[in-house]
Structure formats: structure tokens, C-alpha cells
Amino acid sequence: MFEINFNEQQLLIQKTVRDFSENEIKPVVIKFDEAEEFPLEIFTKLGEMGFLGILVPEKYGGSELGYVDYAMIVEEIAKVDPSIALSVAAHNGLCTNHILLFGNEKQKEKYLPDLATGRKIGIWGLTEPTSGSDAGSLLTTAEKRGNKYYLNGSKSFATHGTVGQTAVIMAKIDKEKGKHGISAFIVEKTFPGFIVGKKENKLGCRACETTQLAFENCEIPEENLLGAEGEGFINSLKVLEGGRISIAAMALGIAEGACEACVKYSKERKQFGKFLSEFQATQFKLADMKTAIEAARLLLYRAASAKDEGKDINLIASQAKLFASEAAVKITNEAIQIHGGYGFIKEFPVEKFYRDVKLTTIGEGTSEIQRIVIAKSLLESL
Template sequence: MNFEFTSEQSQLRRTIREFALAEIAPHVLEWDETQTFPAEVVRKLGELGCLGAIFPEEYGGAGLTYIDYALIIEELARVDPSVALIVAAHNSLCTNHIYLAGSDEQKRRYLPRLTSGEWLGCWSLTEPDAGSDAGGTRTRATPDGDGWLLEGSKTFCTNAHNAQVCVAMAVTDRLAAHHGISAFIVDAGTPGFRAGKKENKLGMRASDTGEVIFSGCRVPAGQLLGKAGEGLVDSLRILDGGRISIAALSIGCAQGAYDAALKYSKQRKQFGRFISEFQAIQHKLVDMATEIDAARLLTLRAAAMKDQGRRVTRESAMAKLFASEMAVRACNEAVQIHGGYGFIKDYPVEKFYRDVKLCTIGEGTSEIQRLVIARQLLQNQ
């Protein structure tokens, strides 16, 4: 068991950190205030290989491991969680669904453009009345000649207004329940397909979250992704990997908040002493640092197992659950250490505090993670 990063992984981490500090950090406050999607930075991340991180070189990907990918997401989130979320949704959800379930023709057609960053992807599972209960999907796809007709809408779709490709789930057989939901690839510009309302969010405001709407949207038969009726089953496999990225994103949020709190504690004086000298502050910093390390180890375990081709349903859910809830605690303590200044937008902890809450909700709430873990524990008894 080796707890050291390779020299290549350490260099990757430095490269992403330097990029984030140079290209992202100067704009974080502006993007957040104006809800500006950082298109130019996303393009540059594509050039760096970050939008094809976990995919083979034969499809234009960077051929990196899930450990490498976790490092990328963490370092981006350490500066701006919004950017990390854009990259995570593109890699883990849309592109990975096509990679894992797509036909050879679909992979050849879509993956090179997605992995290079020429195209951005979005993934649509959630609906207004089908959140944690994805089996309650109402968007439907009915046979229409040699294709399918999609009707319905999706919500909380990351990259909705900026994606060139959408992978969406729709009911193809209502009587088959969870095995009656299929996945489809829908290109932007397809008649009857459009992005709807853009959400005005608490945090992650530079990340584009919105509706996608299907109204008389006809797609060819070849746009069915995977087997008919297996879209939801494949989605659960996709989420196993996606939760690793959300765990890494959570760690990045917590690390960024911790870094800011540690720095502030060494500069802020009260009662004639730096507040870092007070035991109450030291204990907060100790708890934050310890829990960040624990979450990172859980996440790297899941990533390492994923790289070995092993099933990670339990491990990725544990990592996501612990890391996201830890990050909320860490960001809360970072604000507390800053006192009144933690409530001011001039200090980064205010934004981390708003951003981090999504980590306990996206790609399965904490309650769903506990349900997933419980099932895995009980099945193995």
C-alpha cells in the first residue's frame, strides 16, 4: 500500500494548480456575481486534456487514471468549484455514458470532439418530479418510424445552455419500471430540443444549470444509447464514477476554505495576539485538516479501485457522503474563523460556504448515499 503520488501525478497537480491560480483565480468574484460561464477557460482546459481526462488516447482522451482525475477536480475546486463542476459533469456523466454504453459508431462520432473540448456535454436524468426517485421519470420516448420522438423536460442539468451534446433519459416502456427507461444522445440544434430556464443559484454560479426541453423532438434510431430499457441501469454505473469526482470537488472546496482560514488566522490579531495562537482556533484548524485528509483517503481508495476495474458502488458512495458533509463543516468553520469578515464577499470563504452545499445534493443526496451504502452492507452479510 503506497500513499505517495507518483512524480507524474505531483507534476499534474502542480500544473493544474498553476493554471487555476493564473487563469481562474483573478476572475472568480466577477464570474460569481455575473453568473458568467467561463467559456475561454473551459476551452483552455480542453487543450490541457482535462475534458478528456479519463478516456483512452484512441478517442482523443488524455488516458489518465481516476486518481489523476480526482487530483484535477480537487485542484480546480480549490480555486473555483464552479469550474470543477463543469469539468466533472462533462467527464463523469455525459462523455462517460457514451464511452461506457455507446456503440463503436457513437464513440467514434462523439468522443473525439468531447474529449478535446471542441464540444461540451450535459447529462439529463433529474426532472421536476423525479429527483432522488429517478424511477419516476416522466419524459417519454415513443417509436416514430425509424426513430424516436422525445417529449418532456429535465431540470438541474449542468452545462445545459453551453453543451453541444446532451445525454438524456426517457421512458420507453412504462410497464417495465426501472428497466423501461432508455438513454438517448441528442445534438444541440435538433428540432424540438432546447435549453429552458437557467437557474439562479445560491452557489456554483459560474456553472450553468438549467432545464432542457423536448417538444416533438425526433431523433434517429441510432441515437439510442445502450440497450433499450437499460438507460437507468447504465446511469447507476455512471454515477459510481461520478461520485468520485464530487467527492474530489468537495475536498477542493474544503481545502480552499481551510487554506484561507489558516492564512487569515496567522494575520488577524485580537487581544494583542494572532488568533492562530488561541486554542479554540487551533482546534478548528486541526479538525478541518484531519477530516480533509480522511476524505481524501476515502476518495483515493475509491479512485484506485476504479482504476483496477473493480466495482466501487459502496466505496464511491462512502467517499462522496463523507467528503461532502465534511466540506460543509469545514467551510462553516472557515467562515467562523474569519468572524464578520467571513460574511463579506471580499474574502473567499463566503463563496466556498455557498458553493459547498451543492456537494451534499448533486449526484445523489446524502440521504441517497446512505441508502446505497446500507444496501451494499446488507447484501454482503
């Protein structure tokens, strides 16, 4: 049977993140959410603590930890603020990890130390206005002239588009080859032709900024091609596979945060002369929450452990993300119900969990896309 046994170092990391989240993040969660402001100071501190280069080897300035640690860190932050958890997940798992997995030695030496320490923040651009789930149909082009590539097109939903400095952008060199014509490029914000567009006004995760980007003859030196020409899409899928672990961790953390808030509230609030926790209707809701949380936890850490062991996680990562995110959406919905009218106002954390959680069924592959992956694997296995 699969069991999660954190070792001593992991328990210490968990305590460190928990304390930081409680003491430094909790007091300012609402402030940054309402202002839709990226909490740069907090992010910088997370970088100093080693949580922005979680998977990056020490020789490039990272913490050289594994996916179990990564999931645990995102889970702990999400219990308090899903926005910051999403930023940590996107920074570590997308831009930084793409360079780590597919960069050459020179690229890793040049870009990873700043990303791993948070001196620079990462952006990852796959999604476009007309291509989301069908990412292989993207339209941004890259044309080689002399020793430079020139990028033209636009990207949507780029996390950290405004605050970030280093981007990995997917573009098509050869349109005839469809998704096999897609390549990845490391694009610095200062390269001519890199345009930051509108910042989106979002339902949730409002402190984690999401921006449109445009490229107008954006000039990229040829040495910034990331991976081989034509391998950008297939490499992106590998990046997203690991990313799904972090979104499942985010969902788990939100579910736990919401459940904890419900236990506390139900022991404080009295109606008809009884605490809410004394009503069986409340107890059943809490029992269902706790059971779904444990199931999500097992799937998540099984996927994270398998990744650390170098196993193929295509199926299990999709299952973990699908289950954890769908369960977390249901749990935050019930959490508002348990709080009654007080769940509907911003003084109580469940209001924000309810808004923030929806991202987890959409980002890094929607629930429908996860189901496609799972069904394909099942149908091919028999």
C-alpha cells in the same frame, strides 16, 4: 494500509492544474460568480490542456488517464473555484463518460473527439421536475416511429443546458416496465424539438450553469440510442458511481481551500493583542479541519484507486462522497467563523466556498441516498 502515492506523471499534472488554477482562474473567480457567467474561455483552455477528456482513450482525442488523475484534477480546481470544478466533473463524468462506457464504436468515433477536446460541451439529463432521488420514476417518453425516436418531456437541473451542444437524455420507451423501460439517447442541440428553458439562479457554483430543458417531439435518429433499449437507468447508475468520485474530489478541494485560507487569515488577524492562531479555540478548529480532510482524502483516493483497478466501487464511492461532502460543509462553516465578519463578505474566498460546497451533499445523489447505499451494503453483508 492504503496510501496515496502519486507517480511522477501525476505530480506533473497536479502542478500544471495548480498553476493554471492560481494564474488563470483565481483572478476571475468573483467576476464569473457575480455575473453568473460560464467561463467559456477558461473551459476551452482546459480542453486544450486535455482536462475535458480525462478518461477518454487517446484514439478518441482524450488524455487516457485514470480516476486517480481525474479526482486530483477536480480537487485542485475546486481549491480555487468549485464552479469550474463542477463543470469539469459534469462534463467528464456524465455525458462524456456515458458515451465512453456504453456507446458503440460509431457513436464513440462521432461524439467523443469533440467532447474530449472541449470543442463541444456535454449535458446529461436524468433529473426531472418530479423525479430527483427517485430518478427511475422519470416521465419523459421516447416513442419509435419508423427509423426515429420522438422525445417528449422535460428535464431539470441540466448542467451546461445553455452552453452545451451534446446531450445524453434518459427517457422511457416502455412505461409499463418502470425503470427497466428507461433508455438513453444522444441528443444534439440542433435536433428539432430540443428546447432550452430557464437558467436557474443558484445559491452557489453560479458560474456553472444549470438549466431546464424541454423536448417537444424531439426527433432522434435510431442510431443515437445509447446502449440497449431498457438499459438507460442501470447504465446511469454506473455513470453516477464514477461521478461520485468527482463530487467527493470537489468537496475535498473546497475543504482544503477553506482550511488553507483559515491558516493564512489566523496568522494575520490580531485580537486582544494575539494572532487568532494563538487562541486554542482556533487551533482546535484547524485540527479538526485537517483531520477530516485527511480522512476524506483517504476515502476518496481509495475509491479512485479501486476504480482504476477495475474493482466494484459501489460502496466505497458512496462512502467517499458522503464523508467528504458532509465534512466539507462543516469545514466551510467553521471557516466563516474563524474569519468573523470578514468571512461574511465577498473579498474573502471562504464566503464563496460556504455557498458552493452545499452542492456536494446534493448533486449526483444526496447524502441520504448515499446512506441508503451504504446501509444496504452493510445489512446485506452480514
